[in-house]
Amino acid sequence: MPQQQQPTPSPSPKPKKKIRVPRVVNGVEQMVEIEVDEDSGPGWGPNDKHTLLNRRITRVDGSLKAAGAAHYTYDQRLPGMLYGRILRCPHGHARVTKLDTEAAAKIPGVKAIVPAPLTELRFAGAPVAAVAAVTPEIAGDALRAIKVTYEVLPHVVHADAAMKPDAPKVVADENNVQEKAKNGDPAKVEAAFATADAIVEAEYITQRVHHACLETHGMVVDYRGGNSATIYASTQGTFTIPADAAKELGLEQSAVVSLVEHMGGGFGSKFGIGIEGMFACRLSKETKAPVKLMLTRYDEFVMAGNRSGSLQKMKAGVKNDGTIVALQAKQYRLGGIGQGSQAGQPYIYRMGDTYREIYALHTNEDSAIAMRAPGHPQASFAVESLVDELAYKIKMDPVAFRKKNLRDEVYHRQLDRGAKEIGWSRRNPIAGGNPGPLKRGMGCAVGTWGGGGNNQCKVDLTISRDGSVLVACGTQDLGTGTRTYTRAIVAEEFGLGMNDVKEQIGSSKLGSANPSGGSTTAASLAPSVKDAAIKARVMFVERVAPLLGNAKPEEVVFADGKVSAKGQSLTWKQACAALPAAGVKSHGEWRADLQSRGVHGVCFAEVEVDVETGHIKPIKMVHVQDGGLPLNRLTLESQINGGMIQSLGQALYEGRVMDAQLGLQLNPGFGDYKLPGCLEMPELVPIIDDDDKREAVIGIAEGCIIPALGAIANAVFNATGLRIRELPITPDKILMGTKV
Amino acid sequence: MKKSRDGEHNPGRRKFLKGVGIAGAGAAIADHLWEEKTEAKEEQSTPQTVSGATKISLQVNGQARSVQVEPRTTLLNALRNHLEPAVTGPKLVCDVGTCGACTVLLDGKPVYSCLVLAVDATNKKITTVEGLGSPEKPNGVQAAFVEHDALMCGFCTPGFVTTISAYLKKNPNPSLDEVREACKGNFCRCGTYPRVFEAALAAAKAAI
Numbered sequence: 001m002p003q004q005q006q007p008t009p010s011p012s013p014k015p016k017k018k019i020r021v022p023r024v025v026n027g028v029e030q031m032v033e034i035e036v037d038e039d040s041g042p043g044w045g046p047n048d049k050h051t052l053l054n055r056r057i058t059r060v061d062g063s064l065k066a067a068g069a070a071h072y073t074y075d076q077r078l079p080g081m082l083y084g085r086i087l088r089c090p091h092g093h094a095r096v097t098k099l100d101t102e103a104a105a106k107i108p109g110v111k112a113i114v115p116a117p118l119t120e121l122r123f124a125g126a127p128v129a130a131v132a133a134v135t136p137e138i139a140g141d142a143l144r145a146i147k148v149t150y151e152v153l154p155h156v157v158h159a160d161a162a163m164k165p166d167a168p169k170v171v172a173d174e175n176n177v178q179e180k181a182k183n184g185d186p187a188k189v190e191a192a193f194a195t196a197d198a199i200v201e202a203e204y205i206t207q208r209v210h211h212a213c214l215e216t217h218g219m220v221v222d223y224r225g226g227n228s229a230t231i232y233a234s235t236q237g238t239f240t241i242p243a244d245a246a247k248e249l250g251l252e253q254s255a256v257v258s259l260v261e262h263m264g265g266g267f268g269s270k271f272g273i274g275i276e277g278m279f280a281c282r283l284s285k286e287t288k289a290p291v292k293l294m295l296t297r298y299d300e301f302v303m304a305g306n307r308s309g310s311l312q313k314m315k316a317g318v319k320n321d322g323t324i325v326a327l328q329a330k331q332y333r334l335g336g337i338g339q340g341s342q343a344g345q346p347y348i349y350r351m352g353d354t355y356r357e358i359y360a361l362h363t364n365e366d367s368a369i370a371m372r373a374p375g376h377p378q379a380s381f382a383v384e385s386l387v388d389e390l391a392y393k394i395k396m397d398p399v400a401f402r403k404k405n406l407r408d409e410v411y412h413r414q415l416d417r418g419a420k421e422i423g424w425s426r427r428n429p430i431a432g433g434n435p436g437p438l439k440r441g442m443g444c445a446v447g448t449w450g451g452g453g454n455n456q457c458k459v460d461l462t463i464s465r466d467g468s469v470l471v472a473c474g475t476q477d478l479g480t481g482t483r484t485y486t487r488a489i490v491a492e493e494f495g496l497g498m499n500d501v502k503e504q505i506g507s508s509k510l511g512s513a514n515p516s517g518g519s520t521t522a523a524s525l526a527p528s529v530k531d532a533a534i535k536a537r538v539m540f541v542e543r544v545a546p547l548l549g550n551a552k553p554e555e556v557v558f559a560d561g562k563v564s565a566k567g568q569s570l571t572w573k574q575a576c577a578a579l580p581a582a583g584v585k586s587h588g589e590w591r592a593d594l595q596s597r598g599v600h601g602v603c604f605a606e607v608e609v610d611v612e613t614g615h616i617k618p619i620k621m622v623h624v625q626d627g628g629l630p631l632n633r634l635t636l637e638s639q640i641n642g643g644m645i646q647s648l649g650q651a652l653y654e655g656r657v658m659d660a661q662l663g664l665q666l667n668p669g670f671g672d673y674k675l676p677g678c679l680e681m682p683e684l685v686p687i688i689d690d691d692d693k694r695e696a697v698i699g700i701a702e703g704c705i706i707p708a709l710g711a712i713a714n715a716v717f718n719a720t721g722l723r724i725r726e727l728p729i730t731p732d733k734i735l736m737g738t739k740v
Numbered sequence: 741m742k743k744s745r746d747g748e749h750n751p752g753r754r755k756f757l758k759g760v761g762i763a764g765a766g767a768a769i770a771d772h773l774w775e776e777k778t779e780a781k782e783e784q785s786t787p788q789t790v791s792g793a794t795k796i797s798l799q800v801n802g803q804a805r806s807v808q809v810e811p812r813t814t815l816l817n818a819l820r821n822h823l824e825p826a827v828t829g830p831k832l833v834c835d836v837g838t839c840g841a842c843t844v845l846l847d848g849k850p851v852y853s854c855l856v857l858a859v860d861a862t863n864k865k866i867t868t869v870e871g872l873g874s875p876e877k878p879n880g881v882q883a884a885f886v887e888h889d890a891l892m893c894g895f896c897t898p899g900f901v902t903t904i905s906a907y908l909k910k911n912p913n914p915s916l917d918e919v920r921e922a923c924k925g926n927f928c929r930c931g932t933y934p935r936v937f938e939a940a941l942a943a944a945k946a947a948i
Contacts, residue, residue: 058886059891075828214896265892297834671836
């Protein structure tokens with residue numbers, strides 16, 4: 001019997017395992033299952049054993065930015081470039097019945113006018129048409145010369161009005177209120193309330209705030225009628241640009257390159273080409289000339305998105321020993337024409353039996369979009385206020401009360417740390433109990449986030465014979481310090497200085513990368529960079545070992561710009577001279593074991609309230625944040641500061657103000673929309689929680705913006721005895737509360 | 741660019757600019773950066789009527805630069821959109837004098853360049869952030885900004901650097917409160933303020 005032919009054995013497949021990772025779509029995390037290698041390579045090593053990472057590294061692009069030499073999308077100027085502007089709808093809800101562009105088109109210097117794709121405009125500020133002209137001033141002339149005839153439709157912009165049964169419909173034949181989820185057993189919750197010693201029932205409202213990126217949304221489309229195009233985009237996702245731009249330009253996706261050299265802030269608002277990018281492409285396609293379309297500041301306010309507002313009706317029961325036994329929550333997401341976002345209650349607390357209903361409530365306003373920790377600050381503000389109310393009601397210390405109802409021990413140690421730093425023992429436990437009109441108080445709150453990465457980053461590393469080192473990936477640096485840690489990881493692996501390595505990012509021609517949303521960048525990119533570095537090291541050692549007494553790979557040491565083994569030592573340049581002509585090239589892939597997810601943060605705030613004027617002066621804020629291996633302590637602290645400051649803005653100053661009659665935003669500019677500024681800055685103390693020993697990279701950008709809203713509101717209560725349940729906490733609310 | 745014709749709907753380009761009113765207003769608003777009142781030099785310039793695109797000369801960072809602008813073109817837009825090569829250190833962020841990102845120095849004094857007309861800056865020495873130092877040779881403030889991580893996205897940075905550089909000349913040894921007061925006309929969104937203050941104080945200390 002002929003021997004049966006055995007199939008050729010394929011190389012034994014590496015053992016795989018399935019894990020769930022976050023993917024960011026339009027700035028919002030979604031969990032997906034992927035397959036990764038079971039066995040992984042060397043890790044980061046202990047967090048306190050690094051030579052560059054986990055130290056204070058100044059930004060590699062800092063000097064460019066400080067000298068005005070960093071080139072942003074807004075700074076692009078190409079030969080023959082036209083300037084685009086967008087005409088916006090002046091009504092809360094309208095239909096365009098006629099668009100007369102004749103006069104506008106005749107203005108010298110006006111090169112193209114394109115209409116918006118939709119004729120039914122559901123919010124004031126919705127785009128009607130766009131123009132391209134030789135200067136932005138002439139583009140403005142053209143907008144003023146376009147004659148639009150509108151059929152004005154009824155609108156509703158305030159949440160309470162939109163809930164009424166006879167309210168104007170934001171979308172015809174659809175209810176403004178839409179049920180999204182129901183979780184829990186209401187009967188069980190009712191029964192649990194009966195066992196409570198005290199009950200708090202309250203309604204919390206968070207306003208809609210703006211990202212207010214200093215560089216507005218927009219792009220420069222460099223298309224001159226050929227088969228290819230280059231897009232300079234102010235975006236959080238280099239790779240979210242080419243596909244849609246190519247579609248608009250009628251080109252193959254592979255012929256469209258996007259570049260993001262530097263970008264002036266995104267905070268969740270900049271993914272994809274957007275309506276402004278669509279217009280820029282259409283104008284460029286029509287004129288066969290480069291078009292720069294950056295939104296004006298007014299545009300940015302009325303049509304570039306905002307953080308979802310929230311209305312949360314909560315009822316909770318507590319026992320005298322501090323155990324929360326029941327929660328009932330009715331949560332409305334106020335997302336304008338969009339869906340809005342809001343984390344489900346009881347957020348991170350253990351509250352016994354819980355029941356919640358979540359609704360989207362539509363109004364005739366620009367859609368809410370992702371903003372740094374979408375949905376979390378809203379949920380956190382409500383639950384942290386509620387928890388504080390419960391603590392005061394049963395006369396329990398708010399820190400002790402939180403510990404009682406938070407399972408995770410990490411919060412316990414962080415609460416202790418924060419309390420020590422703010423001087424919690426100085427706090428008067430009686431709310432409003434301090435004498436005199438200037439009353440100080442303290443509050444605290446906690447927050448969580450994921451911050452894990454995914455396998456989208458592909459990194460290429462080249463070590464050349466002359467000793468130069470280049471690490472490349474198409475990712476983008478939003479101001480978080482991506483460039484700096486990318487360089488540092490490679491420099492550390494080879495014992496080099498920061499100036500010995502160069503990085504290249506911000507181009508869709510380079511290895512792919514995930515969009516920067518959900519704090520996923522560091523945990524996606526850093527492992528791939530590390531992987532590339534480890535692989536390059538193996539190849540490098542193979543070449544130089546013969547020069548070092550045929551040392552074994554594990555004997556070769558890279559330190560202080562030297563490669564050493566067996567008592568012999570080469571300078572980096574000498575070692576590199578032994579490389580083949582093409583140098584060493586490695587390709588880095590993501591490794592799940594080099595990152596993790598799940599961060600904890602606590603915020604403490606101290607405020608001083610003048611109860612005669614209502615003025616609130618923030619005195620001090622402390623934020624304690626864990627995040628595994630801190631890649632760069634300097635930039636990490638900056639990000640924590642940023643989280644506190646943006647929260648401070650939402651807590652005390654910012655808010656979109658809408659006119660009910662006209663349906664218009666009344667404060668679409670920095671003159672009327674108050675950002676926190678130099679004079680409002682309290683003492684800020686960013687604390688990296690080094691008790692977190694995880695040898696893994698985790699993103700923290702979102703984690704550190706979540707708890708401050710509650711901390712500040714609770715500090716105001718402790719100072720004054722006034723529970724302000726609607727943000728922002730402005731002086732009028734204090735005065736209304738103090739006048740009996 | 742063609743010249744505008746009379747009679748068409750084109751309010752922005754009609755003969756509208758007489759004298760110096762708008763530029764004076766721009767300088768006045770930026771002046772609130774300073775506690776003491778300074779004489780408005782602008783009032784000494786000769787009133788004249790300009791219309792259409794005009795060739796003017798601007799002294800930018802020590803160089804005479806010729807540029808064609810409309811009377812309504814702001815100094816900011818002249819620098820960014822018309823000068824060849826462009827000067828893009830000053831950023832366009834609000835365009836209405838509320839954020840400070842476009843701050844430049846006119847004869848050493850910080851102004852919002854979005855509130856100054858280019859034609860009104862012809863007889864002034866214009867210094868932008870690029871004129872204060874370079875990545876290779878930063879001035880003390882720029883170096884301190886890097887050292888103290890006083891920048892994140894970097895879009896507000898040129899404005900802060902320019903404002904603080906001018907302020908430290910006026911007050912070489914300021915207190916923290918004086919620094920806050922000096923840059924209260926500049927906004928940052930990433931949240932760099934505490935480190936901006938640190939950098940300003942460190943730059944002052946290093947210069948003494």
